[in-house]
């Protein structure tokens with residue numbers, strides 16, 4: 395961040411006790427910490443990890459991972475549980491953090507988790523938010539996930555580093 399997001403003045407680097415060097419606006423007299431959103435993206439698996447859930451959303455035919463923004467005041471883990479319950483209607487039994495990546499288009503830090511859900515039933519699918527949801531074998535999921543997407547990077551990375559399971 396080069397300019398103050400309130401007044402547009404060029405920022406200077408100033409030391410802040412306990413935080414190190416932070417961009418500072420001399421016109422506002424305020425430190426300007428970096429601003430970005432944070433979201434979670436989930437590789438949803440059935441109990442024996444033989445299937446992966448991919449969804450289609452917003453009228454598009456691309457297969458993607460379940461994902462959503464983290465609310466203010468919420469932990470990433472809470473967002474994982476909430477999003478899967480809201481969108482798919484399933485409960486998370488366990489989860490593991492995999493990898494993060496910054497997504498420039500929406501100024502969002504994406505945190506990818508893999509998680510196991512309590513059922514393969516898709517009867518609780520929130521059709522207002524998700525068009526379709528389908529279970530794939532890991533090999534099929536690898537082929538079906540949207541080419542060039544961050545979701546694909548996360549999925550391939552996960553599958554390649556968990557080959558034995």
Ligand SMILES: [Zn+2]
Pocket residue numbers: 398399400401402403419420421422423
């Ligand atoms: Zn300013």
